[in-house]
Amino acid sequence: AGSDEACFDDYTTLQWQAFDAMSSQIRAAFPYAIDRHILNSAGIERFTQWQCERVRLGIGLYGISPVNQQALMQVASFKTQILQLHHYAKGESIGYSRKAYLERDSVVATIPVGYADGFLRRNKGGEVLVNGRRARLLGNICMDACMVDVTDIPDVKEGDAVVLFGDSLSISQVAERLDTIPYEILTSVSQRVKRVYFHE
Template sequence: MIEEPFYRDTWAEINLDAIQNNVRNMKKLSGEKVKIIAVVKANAYGHGYAEVAEAALAAGAESLAVAFLDEGLYLRSAGIKAPILVLGAARAGDAALAAEHQIALTVFSEEWLKEAASHLHDKKLSIHIKLDTGMGRLGFTEKDALDRFAAYAASAEKVEIKGIYTHFATADELDTGYFEKQAARFEELLEGLPAENWLVHCANSAAGLRFPAKHFNAVRLGISMYGLSPSAEMKSELPFPLEEALSLHTRIVQVKKLKKGESVSYGATFTAEEDMWAGTLPVGYADGWIRKLKGSEVLLNGERVPIIGRICMDQCLIRLPGEVKTGEKVTLIGRQGEAFIPVDEIAERLETINYEVTCMMAARVPRMYLKNGSIMKVKNYLLS
């Protein structure tokens, strides 16, 4: 059922079946004893917080992970009841708010926890202990400090340790040397800790797909839940096919015939070398379709056609194979018939990673959620 309308001819489609199949396949690979933590930070990598969270949980994920407390609070306001873990740093003064909404926080400092406990009053805070085994961002690095912290946290009346984890820097690279070093350090730091009843997780998507022996009792499924490989080089290592969930579409809003010598868009960087047809698309860099994509291709009637001229904030132009009607659907990412433009193709053109392509899709682009081939919901952030 469509809940919210949208009033522009550009939209993203999110295939919830694909997301659920990716979760189920990871669950099958990991085994029933390993819990799946669905990572839905950054608006579910651009796909939509609540909608992806609900789909992942229905497919067998047991809990969710976000980057910041605000994201966890948003999920709670959307009616999500499942356990939520904040992976990033939170302010000690916000610990009571997290506890009130039953959102677990990542902790990596005894001083932080002591300050946080002073704010809890009658609330009890759930925490996951973060270990830095070589990523260099957040976490305990020394065994002595970790053991002291764990003993203190275990004795604190208002604190409950729910998990312990680390994050790999190179699990998506074919050279496993650094990965193995991190994995060994993680096990060294775990030694002697009373972790029997904790969630122990170090496997992100890459490690989860490649190294089942490192699953412990939980896997954080991020980029691959959305059907994208953690890196291009590990595609050959995938244990099951990933189903890409996101596609991006627009419609031609004007068709015009350019005469030889006429130019288009800012800077007049494209000049027609012969009489030709051009179409205007209502999508631009403010939507995440950035200027560096000048010259890339889109799909029209199952055929590739090029973008011409500079991409504007809200519009861009394409070269048409001939005169076509306004309103024709154009696919920027995704499939039309046998033709396919994957997210990785856009990432390669931008000299970046697929994560960035989906994450930078602007909130003003409506998201259309599909289930069993039908429109289940439309999310328009501008009219919410």
């Protein structure tokens, strides 16, 4: 229940002891071997002595570690492209309810991803990557789109790549900014978002 946090190690040890005692009795009652598993992704890293015959690699399968992110490589990314570019004057408002007012003359990109795609409205004011550079989201996240300040992105054009999470903007970073966990970011991506799978 708390294998990812050292403050719960005493409780985790009690859980292991209870599991080991109970599962040992069950195994002794059968004439054949029974595999056991108790560790999740964090437990696999932190409690190698309890790995038994099996482990449960959950979020670690996606290259996300609740313990040591540097040890794994994130395998999932959420990408789109710039749909439209518009030039706005300083002081103009952007988006529904006029939630963002421009502090300078700006180039604003519309990207075709919104909360119906699982790009949470809490991302308001966050960042995406445009051509590998960080760019700030403007105004509210709409159902099917959102706006990005690309004023400082050189040679930006419609069709340019936008990363909502990926190599240089990790799921863990997005989750931390939104005060949530990587699981929510991953599982929020809706079914209407096209999945592309790569195999080596």
